[in-house]
Amino acid sequence: MSHPSILQYLNPDGDTLCPLPVWCDTPDWLTRAYRHMVFARLLDQKAIALQRTGQLGTYASILGAEAIDVATGLCMQPDDILAPYYRNHACQLVRGVSAEEILLYWGGDERGSAGAAMRQDFPNCIPIASQTLHACGAAFACQYRRQPRVAVAMLGDGATSKGDFAEALNIAGVWRLPVVFVINSNQWAISVPRQQQSAVGRLSDKGLAAAVPAMQVDGNDVVAMRVALDTALGKARNGEGPYLIEALSYRLSDHTTADDASRYRPADELKRAWQLEPVARLRNLLLRLEYWDSAQEKQLQDELQGKVQQAVERYLQTPAQASHSMFDHLYSSLPDSLLEQRDWAEVRQLPGGSHCGEESA
Amino acid sequence: MTQAQSITLLEAVNLALRSEMERDADIVLLGEDIGRNGGVFRATDRLQDRFGEDRVRDTPLAEAMIAGLAVGISSQGLKPVAEIQFMGFIFPTMEQLVCHAARMRNRTRGRLSCPLVIRAPFGGGIHAPEHHSESTEALFAHIPGLKVIVPSSPRRAYGLLLGAIRDPDPVLFLEPKRIYRSHKEEVEDTGEALPLGRCFTLRTGDQLTLISWGAMLSETMVAADQLASEGIRCEVIDVASLNPLDLDTLQQSASRTGRVVIVHEAPRTGGVGAEIAASIAEHCLLDLQAPIIRVTGYDTVMPYYRLEQQYLPNQQDILDAARQTLEYV
Numbered sequence: 001m002s003h004p005s006i007l008q009y010l011n012p013d014g015d016t017l018c019p020l021p022v023w024c025d026t027p028d029w030l031t032r033a034y035r036h037m038v039f040a041r042l043l044d045q046k047a048i049a050l051q052r053t054g055q056l057g058t059y060a061s062i063l064g065a066e067a068i069d070v071a072t073g074l075c076m077q078p079d080d081i082l083a084p085y086y087r088n089h090a091c092q093l094v095r096g097v098s099a100e101e102i103l104l105y106w107g108g109d110e111r112g113s114a115g116a117a118m119r120q121d122f123p124n125c126i127p128i129a130s131q132t133l134h135a136c137g138a139a140f141a142c143q144y145r146r147q148p149r150v151a152v153a154m155l156g157d158g159a160t161s162k163g164d165f166a167e168a169l170n171i172a173g174v175w176r177l178p179v180v181f182v183i184n185s186n187q188w189a190i191s192v193p194r195q196q197q198s199a200v201g202r203l204s205d206k207g208l209a210a211a212v213p214a215m216q217v218d219g220n221d222v223v224a225m226r227v228a229l230d231t232a233l234g235k236a237r238n239g240e241g242p243y244l245i246e247a248l249s250y251r252l253s254d255h256t257t258a259d260d261a262s263r264y265r266p267a268d269e270l271k272r273a274w275q276l277e278p279v280a281r282l283r284n285l286l287l288r289l290e291y292w293d294s295a296q297e298k299q300l301q302d303e304l305q306g307k308v309q310q311a312v313e314r315y316l317q318t319p320a321q322a323s324h325s326m327f328d329h330l331y332s333s334l335p336d337s338l339l340e341q342r343d344w345a346e347v348r349q350l351p352g353g354s355h356c357g358e359e360s361a
Numbered sequence: 362m363t364q365a366q367s368i369t370l371l372e373a374v375n376l377a378l379r380s381e382m383e384r385d386a387d388i389v390l391l392g393e394d395i396g397r398n399g400g401v402f403r404a405t406d407r408l409q410d411r412f413g414e415d416r417v418r419d420t421p422l423a424e425a426m427i428a429g430l431a432v433g434i435s436s437q438g439l440k441p442v443a444e445i446q447f448m449g450f451i452f453p454t455m456e457q458l459v460c461h462a463a464r465m466r467n468r469t470r471g472r473l474s475c476p477l478v479i480r481a482p483f484g485g486g487i488h489a490p491e492h493h494s495e496s497t498e499a500l501f502a503h504i505p506g507l508k509v510i511v512p513s514s515p516r517r518a519y520g521l522l523l524g525a526i527r528d529p530d531p532v533l534f535l536e537p538k539r540i541y542r543s544h545k546e547e548v549e550d551t552g553e554a555l556p557l558g559r560c561f562t563l564r565t566g567d568q569l570t571l572i573s574w575g576a577m578l579s580e581t582m583v584a585a586d587q588l589a590s591e592g593i594r595c596e597v598i599d600v601a602s603l604n605p606l607d608l609d610t611l612q613q614s615a616s617r618t619g620r621v622v623i624v625h626e627a628p629r630t631g632g633v634g635a636e637i638a639a640s641i642a643e644h645c646l647l648d649l650q651a652p653i654i655r656v657t658g659y660d661t662v663m664p665y666y667r668l669e670q671q672y673l674p675n676q677q678d679i680l681d682a683a684r685q686t687l688e689y690v
Contacts, residue, residue: 114469138434335558336607
């Protein structure tokens with residue numbers, strides 16, 4: 001299993017492959033990470049259930065990305081800047097975004113990207129890889145202001161095929177920007193497998209052409225993820241420029257709830273991937289180190305299920321925004337030419353408010 | 362404040378950039394060849410000497426990157442003013458402008474915004490290589506959340522660029538390169554911005570409204586002079602802001618004169634002229650005394666430069682349209 005060039009501390013059973021970092025000598029960080037990972041998974045399961053019952057829109061599951069996201073969230077400083085794609089809710093949760101806001105976002109409401117906890121983090125980026133350039137711009141702003149802050153761009157393996165990613169790596173190298181790129185290399189970009197995405201064996205090698213140092217990490221191993229991120233974020237913060245992390249993982253879910261991966265993905269491959277998954281691996285480590293027991297596990301599951309349920313209830317009780325809200329944040333102040341449309345949007349949602357009056361009532 | 366100086370539109374762009382950068386340390390310039398070289402048209406001439414490489418940044422040759430950086434930089438509260446060397450090369454920036462810059466404020470309910478400016482020279486008439494002469498402003502004017510501004514004189518270039526930089530929302534600032542150096546105007550470095558979203562009425566009249574923007578205003582004004590010499594009182598309006606449109610001013614003029622000619626260099630179909638015509642038709646139909654006429658470029662690929670004069674509307678086209686409108690009963 002172990003590959004010398006892949007940073008890895010834990011095997012799939014949670015056995016250690018090499019001496020653990022000193023911060024594993026106490027349970028603090030590891031149990032904190034575990035708590036976040038379990039919460040993210042429970043929320044993920046609930047979100048899929050909500051979608052299946054018509055209570056949430058199309059939803060992108062983070063199943064299998066928990067270690068990558070949680071380690072990234074925990075290793076970043078609060079005033080660092082996250083440029084996520086659309087599969088980073090676990091990281092957003094760690095950074096303080098509420099479960100209710102995550103559900104609001106996927107429930108079709110812009111307020112899910114508006115919370116104060118997001119500080120200057122970017123909203124989810126749907127157009128692939130364009131967020132890598134936002135991270136570079138944010139990193140430039142930090143560099144320009146001489147602030148010791150880092151921007152983190154997260155992307156999937158499919159995004160590495162886009163020009164934006166190449167352009168982002170390139171400028172990060174030239175300007176030595178304080179930016180860290182984290183590829184969630186989960187082997188599938190909807191239906192296109194990793195080997196059809198690029199002929200290069202290691203996506204981390206894409207850093208070479210831009211002189212961006214890079215490493216490949218076992219993305220199911222939260223210890224390795226923290227070590228990689230501490231290295232990358234530390235260098236970026238110290239003015240040593242950008243860093244690229246390729247975190248090897250597996251998308252255990254469909255692409256989104258609108259997808260059916262059984263159409264293209266071999267069942268036995270998925271079965272094998274489940275043996276590598278990050279949450280069980282960390283739990284096994286915690287049990288082995290005697291940082292955790294079954295009573296604590298039960299208590300945690302109950303507590304977090306309760307929190308998920310509370311978030312769901314708040315989400316379901318949140319009414320939609322008024323229709324004039326479409327206009328409220330279009331510009332800092334609405335141009336006169338749009339006042340008529342805004343007024344009409346308000347009238348139109350009133351009973352009988354339509355062009356045809358009673359005919360359509 | 363300095364004394365008024367007689368300068369070109371291009372020099373007015375440079376003056377506005379320099380003037381605002383003196384006042385606001387949050388402004389950074391990005392673009393290809395804008396630093397040591399001062400831009401291929403020299404719009405940023407000597408600004409790197411004045412403000413340093415930190416603030417006047419030559420970028421790698423990648424337009425999507427320039428726009429993406431500008432989105433990221435502006436989201437953090439700095440004010441990037443980026444140059445796209447020619448509008449023909451602006452298309453890689455569209456995803457960043459349309460999917461991100463124009464909607465960041467809306468997507469985050471005002472938590473983040475993108476107070477960026479993208480400057481780009483546009484339009485034909487200077488015998489440039491292929492892909493250097495198109496007028497594709499309508500593509501951008503169609504995008505909610507993005508402002509599109511076109512100056513047509515040195516003084517308006519100075520004031521509107523200050524307005525664009527100070528605007529809290531993303532602005533595409535399109536510079537008509539055919540008139541970059543064609544005439545000079547007294548411009549005083551007052552630091553006073555002109556408002557975005559407003560037309561400029563360059564000449565008042567009550568018999569015919571001529572509506573245009575950018576380089577075509579030169580020909581439009583000449584045509585108006587000719588008509589004036591024949592005793593015909595034309596109103597000439599510089600639209601200046603293609604998004605948002607100052608429809609009130611345009612409709613009021615149309616209602617007053619009852620006759621409208623819209624002049625633009627861009628292709629006709631789906632052009633901004635069509636939107637102006639539709640708006641006037643919707644609101645001023647009973648005041649109109651003649652069909653609205655558009656004088657525009659053809660719905661063709663912008664020809665390579667041996668034929669560009671055949672493509673570009675000229676003074677005679679405008680006069681013909683004006684007379685046709687005036688003679689309509």
